[in-house]
Amino acid sequence: MTRRRLSDRQRVRISAIQDKRKARFEAQAADTATGAIGKPLHEGTVITRHGRNLAVEDGDGRLTICQFRQNLGHIVCGDQVLWQPAQGATGIVTALLPRDSQLARPDFSGREKPLAANIDQLAVLMAPRPTPVRYLLDQYLVTAEIIGVRAVIAMTKSDTLNAAERAELRQRFADYERIGYPVLEISAHNAGGLEPIRAALHDRSSILVGQSGVGKSSLVKALLPDREVQVGRISEATGLGRHTTSSATLYRLPGGGSLIDSPGVRSFRLSKLDRSGLEQGFREFAPFLSQCRFHNCTHDHEPGCAIRAAVAARHIEPQRLENFLHMLRGGTA
Numbered sequence: 001m002t003r004r005r006l007s008d009r010q011r012v013r014i015s016a017i018q019d020k021r022k023a024r025f026e027a028q029a030a031d032t033a034t035g036a037i038g039k040p041l042h043e044g045t046v047i048t049r050h051g052r053n054l055a056v057e058d059g060d061g062r063l064t065i066c067q068f069r070q071n072l073g074h075i076v077c078g079d080q081v082l083w084q085p086a087q088g089a090t091g092i093v094t095a096l097l098p099r100d101s102q103l104a105r106p107d108f109s110g111r112e113k114p115l116a117a118n119i120d121q122l123a124v125l126m127a128p129r130p131t132p133v134r135y136l137l138d139q140y141l142v143t144a145e146i147i148g149v150r151a152v153i154a155m156t157k158s159d160t161l162n163a164a165e166r167a168e169l170r171q172r173f174a175d176y177e178r179i180g181y182p183v184l185e186i187s188a189h190n191a192g193g194l195e196p197i198r199a200a201l202h203d204r205s206s207i208l209v210g211q212s213g214v215g216k217s218s219l220v221k222a223l224l225p226d227r228e229v230q231v232g233r234i235s236e237a238t239g240l241g242r243h244t245t246s247s248a249t250l251y252r253l254p255g256g257g258s259l260i261d262s263p264g265v266r267s268f269r270l271s272k273l274d275r276s277g278l279e280q281g282f283r284e285f286a287p288f289l290s291q292c293r294f295h296n297c298t299h300d301h302e303p304g305c306a307i308r309a310a311v312a313a314r315h316i317e318p319q320r321l322e323n324f325l326h327m328l329r330g331g332t333a
């Protein structure tokens with residue numbers, strides 16, 4: 001029998017399983033401390049959060065409103081948790097399970113604040129209006145590269161454009177396709193307008209991001225025949241009205257996979273990254289990085305810079321380098 005070496009992925013999974021066991025053990029120890037011994041522990045997914053309340057979904061799709069202990073940290077949409085039944089039909093979350101991934105941004109004091117957890121894809125939505133901002137798109141793409149999730153770009157509201165306008169928009173973002181990001185044209189308002197994105201979302205845990213008004217919630221609504229049912233269940237469980245757009249909310253896709261609708265943003269502040277960290281966020285830079293004359297080249301003014309040479313040769317889009325330099329200086333928008 002041949003010995004197979006563990007892949008990095010397998011190693012991560014094994015360590016996650018060990019962390020999970022540890023969390024379960026600690027949760028049980030905490031029970032003993034609070035006298036809640038004997039109450040069964042359930043595992044669940046956080047569907048949404050309203051202040052101190054979490055809507056937690058069981059394996060069988062049942063929702064329970066749970067409170068959580070402050071010391072568990074900042075629990076967000078998509079988190080896997082352990083919880084126990086409490087008074088009435090509510091529950092109490094006793095452990096936060098380790099995350100595979102998290103989307104975070106720094107708060108005003110510079111601390112990382114998670115927005116969503118356990119996603120494996122960022123779907124960046126852009127519309128003809130509000131005017132697409134390439135810088136914001138690049139910030140999202142850098143984030144996806146850094147946290148190690150797939151990214152897809154969806155140009156929404158294609159039904160509002162004539163052929164010439166569509167071609168113009170496509171042309172403006174064609175360089176992203178060249179560097180390997182799928183660019184999909186979609187519409188929530190016409191038949192067949194969703195087909196390009198269905199396959200991209202199938203069986204994945206995606207989060208929809210983008211400026212306010214690009215059509216994130218409309219896409220969720222169009223993709224989910226039972227969205228009203230899902231929204232109804234959440235508002236019934238939380239007792240908090242039917243407008244969930246103010247906080248990230250996870251929905252189940254009918255064919256498999258999940259979709260997180262998140263509130264729109266005007267700008268997305270990146271976590272502080274050093275130069276080499278930021279370089280990893282620009283995937284088309286990779287073949288050139290080791291070829292700069294100076295190993296600590298900032299790709300700004302140095303002689304013998306391979307990145308600038310690649311820009312001159314049109315292997316790298318000038319605006320991508322511009323945005324890289326702006327991010328390096330800590331620019332937010």
Ligand SMILES: Nc1nc2c(ncn2[C@@H]2O[C@H](COP(=O)(O)OP(=O)(O)OP(=O)(O)O)[C@@H](O)[C@H]2O)c(=O)[nH]1
Nearest residue numbers: 157187188189212213214215216217218245263264
């Ligand atoms: N014509 C057209 N209009 C759309 C489409 N998708 C969304 N809209 C419209 O765009 C507006 C904003 O859509 P929303 O889905 O609320 O946008 P959002 O991204 O969820 O916005 P926030 O929740 O504020 O971040 C609404 O008036 C929608 O009807 C589309 O495919 N075609």
Ligand SMILES: [Mg+2]
Nearest residue numbers: 216217245263
């Ligand atoms: Mg919305």
Ligand SMILES: [Zn+2]
Nearest residue numbers: 292297299305
């Ligand atoms: Zn350089």
